Amino acid sequence: MSIENTASQMRKGILEFCILSIIEQGEVYPSDIIDRMKEANLHIFEGTLYPLLTRLKNAGLLQYRWVESSSGPPRKYFLLTDAGKLFYNELKTTWKEIADAVQQITNANPNQTK
């Protein structure tokens, strides 16, 4: 098991959740998602993002809207569907549970456990 493999598996696992979370906060344009992720130090290729968005859209979790752009042709803006919102909330609870569990396990000091 190399550290790189494990780390990339971890990142992959939370990628969908993060993207859904960004979309949940409001309608976004894909390159904005990239920028937001970059700000959080989570790098993702556009070549990875687009297939993921399409997959989520095909799964009925996302929908998009054509928005007129000041420059050039209209752009695709993504937002969550109702199913997507449910899905996201479910993921959020799961994440909270996981995060708490991981927090508890990694911070556990054997001497303090009762």
Place this chain on the structure above:
Amino acid sequence: MKQVIHINYQGRVVPIEQTAFDLLKSYTDSLSIHFGSELGKEEIMHDIKDRIAELFDQRLKKGAACITDEDVNAIINSIGRIEDLKAADVSEETEPEQKTTNQQTSSSKRLYRDETKKIIGGVCAGLANYLNIDVTVVRVIFAVMFFIFGFGLIPYLVLWAIVPNSAEGQIGAVRKKLYRDGDHKIVAGVCSGISNYFGMEVWVPRLFFLLPLLATGITGLNNWHWFAGFLPGTFITYLICWIGIPEAKTTTEKLEMRGEKVDMNSIQHVIKEEMKGVKERAEKFSKSAEQQVKAIGAESSSALSRFINAIVRIIIVMIKAISYTILTIIGLAMVLFLLGLSFSSVVIFPFKDFMLNGEWQNYFALGTILFFIILPILAIVVSLIRKIAGIKTKNKWLNISFISLWIVGWISLFGLFSTLGKDFSSVSHRDNNERIIPIQQPTNGKLIIKLKKNPIFDDEENNIIGFFEAMELFKDSITINNVRVKIVRSLSDSFEVRTVYSAHGSTRFAADTTASTIQFNINQQDSLLFIDRATSISKNQKFRNQQVVVLIGVPEGKTIDMQDCGSVSNYNNNVWEFDNWQMESDARKLFIMTNDGLQLVGLNENQKTGQQDEEKKEVDSLLKLKKDVEKALQDKLKQGNRRLDSTQ
């Protein structure tokens, strides 16, 4: 100058360089192959192309005249190369089966050697896979190139060495890596690491590294010169390995060191692939040759242009391979050159005491040898080892220290040569160093010149290194053959001998002083004139290109006999100049000074007279012996007679 074309890209008119367009085209093509298995492939491709068009727009709005190669490359980097996308692909878990087949066939645009279809090294199979043509075609081309030009072999071998194995391209598969084994170390674990890598017993590399040391120990230090040559070699090799090879610290690294597979999944994966490969091979071999030929025919006739294209690409790959070969050879030549330099500098090293003056020059010399010559060898070898071992992490401090030390080497080199150059900058003045050697005129009008062997030459105990008698190094001095004999016309009626000493120095005064301390002797024995063959220089004096020129003036009508004078180094304006580098020279030259200058009378005449002399001597001694014996006999006879007389 680049051609700019206008394209209609996703509903926008985009001015773009031809090369950039080609790049873009091949990139989007590869993307579309990559997404080949995706459900919403068309939509994804459309989205990505839209995005590219938008990025083009942004660039053009910023004032760019057209889209350049750099622009396209930047866009490709932000969207992600196929390799990046593969590594970061999220769909891996959902469609694992499709993924692997995908990778095996069309989307794999990296060149791998195909271990599953190999005959020798899998190079042809890998190329065929990469170029998307039948493997037999590639094999035929390689075979033809091998038999006709004979140089198909080199690209093949290079590709074999450089192109990674297909197994390495698969996720999870582990190839053996060279690490130092810290768990089984004696010094630094280099030997145990090497034994792990090559799958040999650990004592083998250890013996290799220790052999010169052992041999030196057994044969004793007296015979140091033979084995000692290897001692620094193995020592340096060990050091290089120590620096260049990382130690296996983590479990992953330790497993990689032994070439063991890291996890169960990868084992399963590899076995699966292996089985598939065996199956494919079996099928392949069961195919009749006829079918194969048909396949080639179909291939070439159905897509002739594609075939030509493929050949062009093969040629390009071969050219690349050949240039890699040339680069490797150049690199090796450089290493050898530097090794030669370092070796010669080691040989010259004992001479440094006779050359260098003052502390600084010693530091400069040491700095030059260590940092200018030996360091780059270390650097090249270390980088080679890292490359072979597949270490990609950049060691920043190592690079910085290499570069800074090399700069120190350059400074040392410059310092050494400038200070040494200064020490040699002035030449001694001739007038101050010319003197007349008084000689007795030879009775028979013939002067015989013999070169006298310096007695120190026989001092074998103190002799350290010799260069074919041109220069001999002893413990406290060096002896240099720097004596030249010139024959000129005498200004008077008699033979004249003059010597001119010369030397270099930082100032003319220093040069004169050095010249005046030259030890040089000329002795006379009747008509024989013995001239020192060489001068010796002590450590205090330093070598400053000391030279002695012996000028022998020969009056008109007189002859001069040059014995074991070596070769004539220069004959100019009727002045004969001899240097004396050949010790055991038979050449004897007899000259006579005429009105027109010095004339060569004969080469062997003197040799004959010499022989006659010896014969005469021999006869004389025999005659003397005969006389002695006769006298003794007569005495005995007389004695006998007397006794007879007395008894009677």
